[in-house]
Amino acid sequence: MASSYEEMTSSVSNLSERVTSLEKEIARTKELLKKLEFELSSCKAKHSSSQSDLTKFSKTISKSDKDLHVALDLVEQCKKKSAYYDIVKGALDAARASLMD
Numbered sequence: 001m002a003s004s005y006e007e008m009t010s011s012v013s014n015l016s017e018r019v020t021s022l023e024k025e026i027a028r029t030k031e032l033l034k035k036l037e038f039e040l041s042s043c044k045a046k047h048s049s050s051q052s053d054l055t056k057f058s059k060t061i062s063k064s065d066k067d068l069h070v071a072l073d074l075v076e077q078c079k080k081k082s083a084y085y086d087i088v089k090g091a092l093d094a095a096r097a098s099l100m101d
Helices: 002-100
Strands: none
16 A cells, blocks of 8 residues: 555656646747747738838839830930931932032
8 A cells, every 4th residue: 555655646746747847848838939929920020011112113113114115215216217317418418419510
């Protein structure tokens, strides 16, 4: 009977230590979870802000690209007009020269 009592006492003592150990482990895990949740929240906020900035930059790039194409089209039109002007000027100069002769 004394042996059974000692075994039960030892078992209860071991279980008490295990309970205490698990409670400490749970407390550490909860603290870690709080830190991770805070980090996640911060990361989500930064991600949202970065996503918003990226959207703004994309719109700016798209508008700049459109503006560039419009400007290039205008330059091309000016080149064509300039070439046409040079042809007409050459013809007028030739006509003047032939009238002077």
